[in-house]
Amino acid sequence: MLENIITMATQAVNDLSHRLRRRSIEAPLWERLAFYLTLAVVGFVSVFPFYWMGVTSLVDETWLYQTTPQAIPALADLSLENYWTLFGSETVPFVQYFLNSLFIGTVSAALGLSFAIFGAYSFARLEYPGRWIFSRGVLVNYMFAGILLVIPIFQILVTLDLVNNRLGIIVTHFIFVIPLGLYLLGNYFRSVPREIEEAGLMDGYSRLEVIARITIPMSKPAIVATYMYAFLLSWNEYLYASVILRDQGLYTLPIGIEQLQYAFQNVWGDVMAASVVTTIPVLFIFLYLQRYLVEGLSFGNMD
Amino acid sequence: MLTSIQQWITRWSIFDREYTIKQKEMLLGYALILPSVLLVAASLVYPVAYNIYLSFTEVPLDPRESPEWVGLANYEALLNDPEFWEAVQNTLVFTFFSDVGATALGLGVALLFRKNFRGDGIMRGLVLLPYIAPLIAIAFTWRWLLQPTYGLVPHILQDVLGVYSGTNIRQTMGMVILFDTWRYFPFAFLLILARVRSIPTELYEAAKIDGAGRFAQFKDITLPELKFVLAAVFLLRWIWNFNVFTDVWLFVGNNVPILGTFVYVKGFNTIPPNQGFAAAVANLMVIGLFVMVIGYVRYFMDW
Numbered sequence: 001m002l003e004n005i006i007t008m009a010t011q012a013v014n015d016l017s018h019r020l021r022r023r024s025i026e027a028p029l030w031e032r033l034a035f036y037l038t039l040a041v042v043g044f045v046s047v048f049p050f051y052w053m054g055v056t057s058l059v060d061e062t063w064l065y066q067t068t069p070q071a072i073p074a075l076a077d078l079s080l081e082n083y084w085t086l087f088g089s090e091t092v093p094f095v096q097y098f099l100n101s102l103f104i105g106t107v108s109a110a111l112g113l114s115f116a117i118f119g120a121y122s123f124a125r126l127e128y129p130g131r132w133i134f135s136r137g138v139l140v141n142y143m144f145a146g147i148l149l150v151i152p153i154f155q156i157l158v159t160l161d162l163v164n165n166r167l168g169i170i171v172t173h174f175i176f177v178i179p180l181g182l183y184l185l186g187n188y189f190r191s192v193p194r195e196i197e198e199a200g201l202m203d204g205y206s207r208l209e210v211i212a213r214i215t216i217p218m219s220k221p222a223i224v225a226t227y228m229y230a231f232l233l234s235w236n237e238y239l240y241a242s243v244i245l246r247d248q249g250l251y252t253l254p255i256g257i258e259q260l261q262y263a264f265q266n267v268w269g270d271v272m273a274a275s276v277v278t279t280i281p282v283l284f285i286f287l288y289l290q291r292y293l294v295e296g297l298s299f300g301n302m303d
Numbered sequence: 304m305l306t307s308i309q310q311w312i313t314r315w316s317i318f319d320r321e322y323t324i325k326q327k328e329m330l331l332g333y334a335l336i337l338p339s340v341l342l343v344a345a346s347l348v349y350p351v352a353y354n355i356y357l358s359f360t361e362v363p364l365d366p367r368e369s370p371e372w373v374g375l376a377n378y379e380a381l382l383n384d385p386e387f388w389e390a391v392q393n394t395l396v397f398t399f400f401s402d403v404g405a406t407a408l409g410l411g412v413a414l415l416f417r418k419n420f421r422g423d424g425i426m427r428g429l430v431l432l433p434y435i436a437p438l439i440a441i442a443f444t445w446r447w448l449l450q451p452t453y454g455l456v457p458h459i460l461q462d463v464l465g466v467y468s469g470t471n472i473r474q475t476m477g478m479v480i481l482f483d484t485w486r487y488f489p490f491a492f493l494l495i496l497a498r499v500r501s502i503p504t505e506l507y508e509a510a511k512i513d514g515a516g517r518f519a520q521f522k523d524i525t526l527p528e529l530k531f532v533l534a535a536v537f538l539l540r541w542i543w544n545f546n547v548f549t550d551v552w553l554f555v556g557n558n559v560p561i562l563g564t565f566v567y568v569k570g571f572n573t574i575p576p577n578q579g580f581a582a583a584v585a586n587l588m589v590i591g592l593f594v595m596v597i598g599y600v601r602y603f604m605d606w
Contacts, residue, residue: 035415039426042412045485046430052455053444069458119339126332127325134336142539143596144347145546147563148589151570151582152350152357158366175346178339207331236437238549243571254439258553261443268447275440286428286435293431293493 050279057082057273064269082273094274096249097256101235104166104252108173109230116181117223121211123182124189125197135186141179146239154243164246172240177230184229184292188222189215225292228285235282253278351589354582362578370579377583387584390565397480397551397561398544404484406537409491413499414525427496434489442553445482449473474558482554483544491536498532499525534603538596545592562588 055073056064063070063077086094123134153172154163162168192215200210216223238254245251251259257274260267286293322330358377360370381387412430416423433441448456451471460466472478506524515523526533548563557564557572562584570581 039415042415043426043429046432046489049441049444049448050432050436052448053440056447065453068462069453069455071455115339115342118335122332122335126328126335128329128332131332131336134340141343141347142542143546143592144351144589145543145548147546147548147566148585149347149350149354150566151362151578151585152353153346154570155353155357155362155578156350172346175342178343182339207328236439238439238553239567254437257439257443268450268453271443272447275437275443278437279440282435282437286431290428 053272053275053279056268057276059269061266061269065266082269083277085270086273086277092260092270093248093251094256094260094277097251097253098277100166100250101252104170104173105231105234108170108234109177109227111170111174112177112230113181113185113223113227116178116185116226117216118211119178120182120185121189121215124186125194126207134182146176146237150239150243153240157244163244164250165244166250168244169241169250169252172244173234173237176237177233180230180233181226184226185219185222188219188226192218222292225289228289229292232282232285235278354585357579358583358586360579362582364575373579377580378587380580381583381587386560387565390560390562393476393559394545394561394563396476397483397547397559398541401480401483401487402537402540402544404480405487405540406491406533408484408488409493409536410495410529410533412488412492413495416496417499417502430492431489433486434493438486438549439553441486442482442550445554446473449478474555476559479551479555479559483547483550486550487540487543491540494536495529495532498529502528538599541599542592542596545595546588 058079059073059077060079060081063073086092119134123131157163157168157172160168162171196218197210197214200214201207205213235252236254237252238258241252241255242258245255248256248259253274257271257278260274261271264270357370359372359374361373361376362370416427448454449472451457457472460472502524506528507520510520510524546563547561548567551559551561552564552567557568560568566581566584566588569584570576570578
């Protein structure tokens with residue numbers, strides 16, 4: 001009985017002192033205000049260009065080129081004119097650019113991953129002398145950005161007659177995707193518990209069957225995420241597309257949008273609408289990718 | 304005939320011999336990684352070697368002719384070219400300041416997210432927008448925001464704040480650095496955030512009870528805990544900034560010449576293009592980068 005009272009009393013004292021300490025640690029009002037204010041500024045700076053991109057794409061020209069620019073359009077100023085120009089007009093083959101980008105991205109990501117899956121599995125799981133070279137060597141890619149190799153790769157493509165050719169850009173992108181796939185999938189396969197695969201081996205599966213029947217199905221979400229990063233790499237790539245593709249009909253979105261801006265005067269509405277159309281698929285992809293953000297984004301992007 | 308072929312296959316085929324499981328796994332490991340390695344070598348090792356060769360030649364316009372050996376002529380011309388030295392200087396200034404900017408801003412924003420607050424998930428997504436959006440879209444949005452006659456920013460600077468001088472502020476080194484800082488601070492933010500959140504809160508509470516102020520906490524707890532991630536982020540951003548091409552090219556074209564755009568202009572945008580010369584620039588960039596990275600790793604990261 002006495003013991004109970006003592007424990008209860010000590011607990012109450014502990015509680016109280018804990019609460020007092022909490023209060024002294026909690027930030028005062030002005031500090032919280034400053035915190036939310038800073039946060040608001042950061043949010044505004046990050047988002048405002050996107051707001052402006054959207055607004056510009058949705059208004060007509062007279063609003064855009066007035067002598068004193070406004071920040072917020074009236075409802076009456078909104079129009080879909082710019083989007084009609086992009087999708088309906090004969091002069092700008094924007095739909096063609098979009099389809100080109102979609103096709104090149106889809107194919108080169110798929111090709112790249114079909115190689116990278118096995119390569120990544122190999123150095124993540126199988127033991128052999130020299131495998132560390134492959135897992136570390138992936139990082140050497142960081143050093144060789146596109147611009148350092150654009151001359152020799154262009155010359156090689158010239159020799160192979162792959163310039164101004166869809167195949168040329170697919171080959172280039174698909175090879176660039178491989179290191180990304182090796183890096184992301186290698187990290188992932190290492191985190192898959194060995195025991196499940198070993199159980200498969202015990203049941204008489206060969207190693208290849210284990211990969212095909214156990215590892216790949218189990219890793220589907222990670223493979224899809226890697227595929228999407230690979231796709232984005234191709235979707236955003238500018239440098240190689242700009243030197244390889246010459247005919248307007250072959251242009252990908254980055255090249256097409258750039259041409260749009262240089263070809264005509266004061267087409268900001270159209271250019272911003274094109275930018276919106278290019279950005280939206282990327283945002284949807286990232287909604288899916290939330291869980292893989294740190295790994296994927298830390299690989300960096302190719303230019 | 305058939306039997307002899309079969310014998311020949313048995314003699315040479317690695318799979319028919321008696322191997323231990325371990326050896327089989329080794330062979331499979333090599334077999335699975337080989338395609339990836341060959342392709343990456345074809346796109347990395349061979350081009351690097353070919354680039355060295357090309358830099359000693361004059362690359363003809365007609366792809367059917369082979370490059371003409373000119374020895375060190377390209378390097379001599381390069382070292383006597385004031386444009387090259389201007390690009391070197393610009394690249395170093397750009398690399399340093401945009402690296403410091405992105406890392407510092409990323410650190411600041413990551414510290415805001417140290418504790419959970421209402422809506423932190425959405426806020427994190429918004430902060431990442433500059434980094435995940437396609438470069439072409441944001442480069443043109445910034446161009447439009449900064450457009451001298453109709454752009455929003457010059458209007459605010461000139462008509463509202465009265466500080467604008469009338470030149471094109473987009474085409475300045477300062478604006479390129481700002482643009483790059485804005486685009487890449489989320490990268491630093493994301494990597495630093497993971498570490499920031501793993502610093503035990505008890506450290507701060509103990510420091511607070513001992514009477515340590517904000518600054519002392521930052522200097523004695525936060526910075527030492529983040530030392531390695533900051534050093535790694537700074538290094539990665541250094542490599543990418545030094546090799547940057549697309550960001551600067553799409554934002555200001557050749558108005559702020561850096562090494563990346565210098566290679567591109569000499570190799571593809573001059574008439575006639577001088578690809579041997581451009582290859583020489585790229586080689587010097589590789590060497591310079593390697594020296595800087597090795598120096599950095601040895602002196603700052605105690606590896």
